[in-house]
Amino acid sequence: MKAPAHFALVGVVAAAFIGTAVALGNDYYLRIMFMMCVYYICAAGMNVLVGFAGLKSLGQAGLFAAGAYSAALLTSKYGVNPWLAFALAAVISGAFGVLIALPSLRVKGPYLAMVTLAFGIVVEKLVTEWTEVFGGAQGIYGIGALTWQGTAFSSIQWVIFGVALAVAIHLLLRSLLASRFGRAFLSLQADEIASSSVGVRVYRAKVLAFVIAAVCCGIAGALVAQQNQYINSDFISFHLSIFILLLVLFGGAGSSMGPLVGAIVLTLVDALLSRWPFVQHLIYGLLLLFALYVMPNGVMGLFQSRRGSSKAVKGAARHSVTPIFSAGRRGAQADGSMLAVRGVSKAFGGVKPAKDVSFSLCSGEINALIGPNGAGKSTMINMLSGLICPDEGSIQLNGTDIVGRRPHDICTMGVGRTFQNLRLFGELSVLDNVLVGRHSRMANGFWSSLLGLPNARREEADAAQRATAILEFLDLDQLSDTPAGSLPYGLQRRVELARALATEPQLLLLDEPAAGLNPQETAELCDYLVKIKNQGITMLMVEHHMDMVMRVSHHIVVLDYGVKIAEGTPAEVQSNKAVVEAYLGTGAVAHA
Incomplete structure (x- = not known):
C-alpha cells in the first residue's frame, strides 16, 4: 500500500x-x-x-x-x-x-x-x-x-x-x-x-x-x-513476557498489522478472563502453541504474505540511468595488481588447508583457483572474504591489509562474493535480495530512515534504480517480485550473483558458481562472467568445471592439500606435470 x-x-x-x-x-x-x-x-x-x-x-x-x-x-x-x-x-x-x-x-x-x-x-x-x-x-x-x-x-x-x-x-x-x-x-x-x-x-x-x-x-x-x-x-x-510475545506471534510476526490484531484480540481476551486467572494462563498457553504450530504466520498470515520492500520502491526503479559498476572501474592500480596474498597459512587442528600460500591478482581479469577436493580452495575464499582469519601471512587489497577485518568491512572495501552452497534470503523477493546487497553503499542513517526524510527517500530510490539495472544486466528483471527461494536452482545462482554485484565489488569471489548447473546454464554463466569482466570487475572463482575455467580465465592458481603447486595462464597450467598428477595421480600419469 x-x-x-x-x-x-x-x-x-x-x-x-x-x-x-x-x-x-x-x-x-x-x-x-x-x-x-x-x-x-x-x-x-x-x-x-x-x-x-x-x-x-x-x-x-x-x-x-x-x-x-x-x-x-x-x-x-x-x-x-x-x-x-x-x-x-x-x-x-x-x-x-x-x-x-x-x-x-x-x-x-x-x-x-x-x-x-x-x-x-x-x-x-x-x-x-x-x-x-x-x-x-x-x-x-x-x-x-x-x-x-x-x-x-x-x-x-x-x-x-x-x-x-x-x-x-x-x-x-x-x-x-x-x-x-x-x-x-x-x-x-x-x-x-x-x-x-x-x-x-x-x-x-x-x-x-x-x-x-x-x-x-x-x-x-x-x-x-x-x-x-x-x-x-x-x-x-514472566506471564507478561509470554503475553507480549504472544501478541506478536498471534497477530502475525513480520506483518505491519499483526501487532494491532494481536493487541486488540488478546486485550479483550485478557479482560474477559481476568476473573479466572488459572483459565487465563491456560488459554494463553494454548494460544501460544496454536500460534507456533498451527498458524505460524499468525492471523495476518491468513490474508497476506510477508511484506517486502520491493513494491514500495518499484515505481522508482524503472528506466535506470545510474552507472552500476563504478566500483569495479575504480579498482585498477598503477601496477595493474589488486590483490596480494603473501605466506598465508591456516590450520584446523591437524588439518592444514593453507600452507604458506602466495599469489597475486591483476585488475580486470578473470582468475581461477582450482585443485582437487580438499585442496583448500573454499578455505582460501573464506579467508579472502573475512569469514576465516588466517593464522599467518597477509592479504592486501589495493595495498591495505584486510586480515582480521570483519566480513562487512571487507565487503565495504570492495570484495563481494557468492557461496558454494546457496545462501539466498529465500523469503525475500529477487529485488529485495539485490537491495540488501546495496546496504553498505547507502548513506541514509537510522534517524533519517526512521523519520522518512527526503535524503533517505532519495537513497532508497537510487538503490532501487541500481538494483533494477543489475537485474536487467543479468536478465532477471521479469522476476523482480518473485520470492527468491521459489525460483529454479539455476536462476537462484544468478540472483546470488546479482546480489554480490550490488555491493559494487572491485573483486568478486565466486565459490563454485557453476555447481549444480546444467550445460546450457553453465554456458550462459560463462557469458555473464565475460560481461562482468568487461565492466572492469576483477574475479576469482573456485570451480571444478575445467572446460569453463579454461574458456574464461586469464590466470589460474592451483592448490593441492593447501600448497600452491602451479600458477599461470590456462595453457601453462594444462601442461604442468604437477597439476596433472594432482588431479589424476602419479600412477595414472606414468601409465599414460
Whole structure:
C-alpha cells in the first residue's frame, strides 16, 4: 500500500478508535482501550525483534519494568517533571536493551531465549526483593501523571494520548522497516553469514533491534505506571513476557498489522478472563502453541504474505540511468595488481588447508583457483572474504591489509562474493535480495530512515534504480517480485550473483558458481562472467568445471592439500606435470 493511502487508513482507524472511546465513556471500557494502545506499543517494538530480526526474547517484562520504575522513581522520589520522566524512561529502557543485547550476540535460538528469560527473572526478583528502592509488593505510590494545562490526564485523554503515541510509533517503524534497516533485519533472520558478506553489520543490527523493542516496552511501562500513578512487583512477571510475545506471534510476526490484531484480540481476551486467572494462563498457553504450530504466520498470515520492500520502491526503479559498476572501474592500480596474498597459512587442528600460500591478482581479469577436493580452495575464499582469519601471512587489497577485518568491512572495501552452497534470503523477493546487497553503499542513517526524510527517500530510490539495472544486466528483471527461494536452482545462482554485484565489488569471489548447473546454464554463466569482466570487475572463482575455467580465465592458481603447486595462464597450467598428477595421480600419469 502506498504511503498516502496508508496514512489515510491509519487516520481512519485512529479516528474510529477515539470516536468509540468517546461514545462509550465508561472508565472500565476506556481502561481496556488504553491497554490496547499499551500492548500495541509493546508488540510493535517486539515485532521488529521477533518478526523481522528473528530473535526470540522472553525478557520483555524486564524492559517493561525498566520504563515503569524509571518513571515512578523519577517523579515520586526525585520530583522530575512527568513529561521529562516519560522521555527519560524510554532512554533508560533503551540502555537496558543494549545491556540485554550484548550477552545475547553470541547465542541463537533457544539459548537466546534462555538468556533473555534470565534477564527478565533477575529484574522480577530485583523489584520484588529490593523493597527499599522498588517497594516490592507494596509498590510505589504518588507517581506523577502526565498533564494537560496543569491538570492530570482524564481517562479519555489517556486513550487519546495512547492512540496518538501508537500511531506515531507505527508510522516511524513503518518508515524504518521499509528502508535498508528493515531489509537488514530480515536478512539476519534468513542467514547471518550471507548478511555479513553483503555489508550488513550483524552485531550492530541485532543491538538496534533489541533497543527498538526495549524503548517500545519501556514507553508502555511508563504509560501504565503514570496512568495508574502506582506500580508494584505484581505488574512484572514472566506471564507478561509470554503475553507480549504472544501478541506478536498471534497477530502475525513480520506483518505491519499483526501487532494491532494481536493487541486488540488478546486485550479483550485478557479482560474477559481476568476473573479466572488459572483459565487465563491456560488459554494463553494454548494460544501460544496454536500460534507456533498451527498458524505460524499468525492471523495476518491468513490474508497476506510477508511484506517486502520491493513494491514500495518499484515505481522508482524503472528506466535506470545510474552507472552500476563504478566500483569495479575504480579498482585498477598503477601496477595493474589488486590483490596480494603473501605466506598465508591456516590450520584446523591437524588439518592444514593453507600452507604458506602466495599469489597475486591483476585488475580486470578473470582468475581461477582450482585443485582437487580438499585442496583448500573454499578455505582460501573464506579467508579472502573475512569469514576465516588466517593464522599467518597477509592479504592486501589495493595495498591495505584486510586480515582480521570483519566480513562487512571487507565487503565495504570492495570484495563481494557468492557461496558454494546457496545462501539466498529465500523469503525475500529477487529485488529485495539485490537491495540488501546495496546496504553498505547507502548513506541514509537510522534517524533519517526512521523519520522518512527526503535524503533517505532519495537513497532508497537510487538503490532501487541500481538494483533494477543489475537485474536487467543479468536478465532477471521479469522476476523482480518473485520470492527468491521459489525460483529454479539455476536462476537462484544468478540472483546470488546479482546480489554480490550490488555491493559494487572491485573483486568478486565466486565459490563454485557453476555447481549444480546444467550445460546450457553453465554456458550462459560463462557469458555473464565475460560481461562482468568487461565492466572492469576483477574475479576469482573456485570451480571444478575445467572446460569453463579454461574458456574464461586469464590466470589460474592451483592448490593441492593447501600448497600452491602451479600458477599461470590456462595453457601453462594444462601442461604442468604437477597439476596433472594432482588431479589424476602419479600412477595414472606414468601409465599414460
